[in-house]
Amino acid sequence: MKHYLLSVITPTGGEMPAPEVLEGIMRNVEVFHEELREAGAWVFAGGLNAPSTATVVQAKDGDTLLTDGPYAEGKEYLGGLCIIKAPDLDAALDWGRKAARAITLPIEVRPFEGEVEG
Amino acid sequence: MSGASRHPGAAEPRRPTGAPAVLTADVERLFREEYGRSVAVLVRAFGDIDIAEEAVQEAFVTALDRWPSAGLPPAPAGWIITTARNRAIDRLRREASRADRQARAALAQSLDAGSEPAEEGPVHDDRLRLIFTCCHPALSTGAQVALTLRLLGGLSTAELAHAFLVPEPTMAQRLVRAKGKIRDARIPYRVPADADLPDRVRSVLAVVYLIFNEGHTASSGDRLVREDLCAEAIRLGRLLADLMPDEPEVRGLLALMLLSESRRTARTGPDGALLPLAEQDRSRWDHELIAEGQALVRQCLRRDRPGPYQIQAAINAVHSDAPTAAATDWGQILRLYDQLLVQAPTLVVALNRAVAVAEVEGPDAALALVEQLALDRYHVFHAVRADLLRRLGRAAEAATAYDAAVARTQNAAEQEFLRRRRRALPAD
Numbered sequence: 001m002k003h004y005l006l007s008v009i010t011p012t013g014g015e016m017p018a019p020e021v022l023e024g025i026m027r028n029v030e031v032f033h034e035e036l037r038e039a040g041a042w043v044f045a046g047g048l049n050a051p052s053t054a055t056v057v058q059a060k061d062g063d064t065l066l067t068d069g070p071y072a073e074g075k076e077y078l079g080g081l082c083i084i085k086a087p088d089l090d091a092a093l094d095w096g097r098k099a100a101r102a103i104t105l106p107i108e109v110r111p112f113e114g115e116v117e118g
Numbered sequence: 119m120s121g122a123s124r125h126p127g128a129a130e131p132r133r134p135t136g137a138p139a140v141l142t143a144d145v146e147r148l149f150r151e152e153y154g155r156s157v158a159v160l161v162r163a164f165g166d167i168d169i170a171e172e173a174v175q176e177a178f179v180t181a182l183d184r185w186p187s188a189g190l191p192p193a194p195a196g197w198i199i200t201t202a203r204n205r206a207i208d209r210l211r212r213e214a215s216r217a218d219r220q221a222r223a224a225l226a227q228s229l230d231a232g233s234e235p236a237e238e239g240p241v242h243d244d245r246l247r248l249i250f251t252c253c254h255p256a257l258s259t260g261a262q263v264a265l266t267l268r269l270l271g272g273l274s275t276a277e278l279a280h281a282f283l284v285p286e287p288t289m290a291q292r293l294v295r296a297k298g299k300i301r302d303a304r305i306p307y308r309v310p311a312d313a314d315l316p317d318r319v320r321s322v323l324a325v326v327y328l329i330f331n332e333g334h335t336a337s338s339g340d341r342l343v344r345e346d347l348c349a350e351a352i353r354l355g356r357l358l359a360d361l362m363p364d365e366p367e368v369r370g371l372l373a374l375m376l377l378s379e380s381r382r383t384a385r386t387g388p389d390g391a392l393l394p395l396a397e398q399d400r401s402r403w404d405h406e407l408i409a410e411g412q413a414l415v416r417q418c419l420r421r422d423r424p425g426p427y428q429i430q431a432a433i434n435a436v437h438s439d440a441p442t443a444a445a446t447d448w449g450q451i452l453r454l455y456d457q458l459l460v461q462a463p464t465l466v467v468a469l470n471r472a473v474a475v476a477e478v479e480g481p482d483a484a485l486a487l488v489e490q491l492a493l494d495r496y497h498v499f500h501a502v503r504a505d506l507l508r509r510l511g512r513a514a515e516a517a518t519a520y521d522a523a524v525a526r527t528q529n530a531a532e533q534e535f536l537r538r539r540r541r542a543l544p545a546d
Binding site for chain 2: 002087088089090092093110111113
């Protein structure tokens with residue numbers, strides 16, 4: 001088995017969906033998470049606060065430096081993530097499809113290095 | 119070469135040369151026919167494409183070394199696979215003892231596979247698995263094409279670079295990246311489940327047709343290598359038709375390629391200029407290929423599960439049936455295009471259909487259809503439009519349209535053809 005990272009690709013400066021739309025999405029995401037748990041594929045999942053809430057820490061000359069904000073501003077940011085366990089890419093992509101339908105944003109599926117116990 | 123399997127891309131198919139004439143030919147032929155099968159068997163045995171490729175290449179080098187004195191073994195293909203498997207196991211044992219984790223895993227997989235009863239049936243299945251892996255939709259089309267030609271056809275990086283007009287390091291990088299993704303993302307090595315099969319077959323067929331068209335269009339570069347691409351695509355088409363006898367579209371694609379290949383030599387005139395269908399010397403068509411293609415089309419018709427490749431093959435079969443251009447059954451071609459437009463409602467199909475409309479209903483009706491198509495960037499759109507305008511006696515507009523077509527193709531032969539047409543326009 002392998003671990004795969006499902007990243008939610010969120011456009012920067014995009015409009016938040018209307019509350020009732022958002023509510024539907026949240027419900028679908030909950031169903032998706034439940035399905036992952038039942039299949040034994042669940043490892044971890046969560047939504048992230050906006051990049052403006054981030055702080056970057058860098059080691060410099062034996063000291064550490066803090067900067068307010070994200071490391072790099074991009075056209076997209078990581079809006080949330082989900083780590084799953086799957087036997088191969090086909091299985092991981094099936095979860096990716098379900099995630100994309102639930103969240104309605106692009107999902108990047110990326111393998112972790114190495115293997116995990118089945 | 120030690121440890122080269124850890125450096126993906128290091129293994130290069132080397133077509134053996136230098137043996138006595140008869141044997142070089144034997145080994146060359148065996149290489150063409152058996153490279154893909156051997157790699158496919160070894161990938162299943164070791165779960166690693168680089169290990170498989172390298173072992174198979176070593177086996178061919180050993181064959182060339184040994185066979186001139188020892189003679190051909192009774193089953194050369196089996197000999198290659200057995201030798202490759204032994205070579206790979208020897209190497210992996212050495213590397214596993216140095217605590218190489220990947221070597222250990224590959225060794226363990228090969229021992230597992232060796233102890234399994236032969237439940238897999240014919241080795242054919244391995245090549246089918248390999249094709250589906252190479253054409254996995256998680257790989258870019260360019261990577262799918264390169265991997266398929268490399269692993270199933272044994273084309274070297276230099277040959278691939280030459281055929282696709284990219285620098286060799288670019289092609290090498292493309293192969294390394296694709297093989298790395300298969301390994302690291304664990305793209306499975308199997309024939310997809312029934313539910314996914316239609317989609318996945320479509321992407322395999324698209325790759326094979328792309329290889330064929332790349333060879334057929336001869337946009338530039340070495341002509342010989344390009345013709346090799348057509349031959350390779352047809353070889354893959356035959357293999358797929360053999361491995362998936364129940365997929366009518368597979369048969370349809372093979373028929374389409376054979377019928378279009380049958381006109382290859384007739385497509386260029388003595389001066390190398392491109393000749394359209396209507397101007398080709400039909401005695402130069404390859405009637406053996408036509409017979410084979412038409413037989414496949416008839417099989418498809420009996421199946422009655424039409425798809426885009428089968429319909430395109432049927433359209434080509436109608437052209438092949440006509441002893442002269444004037445005898446072409448355009449009514450039937452138009453009916454087939456109507457059907458194709460339902461199955462594949464694209465602008466390009468609509469454009470091709472308009473060409474048939476011009477023959478059945480006249481250039482006026484066809485031009486009205488063409489003018490509605492948003493295909494400004496496609497040179498054929500302008501070429502078709504130019505031809506219709508020419509037939510309607512609107513020479514000035516036709517000239518402008520020919521210019522637009524010339525500006526939108528890189529293909530020298532097509533440019534020459536279009537310029538010739540433009541020069542032949544009557545002066546206003």
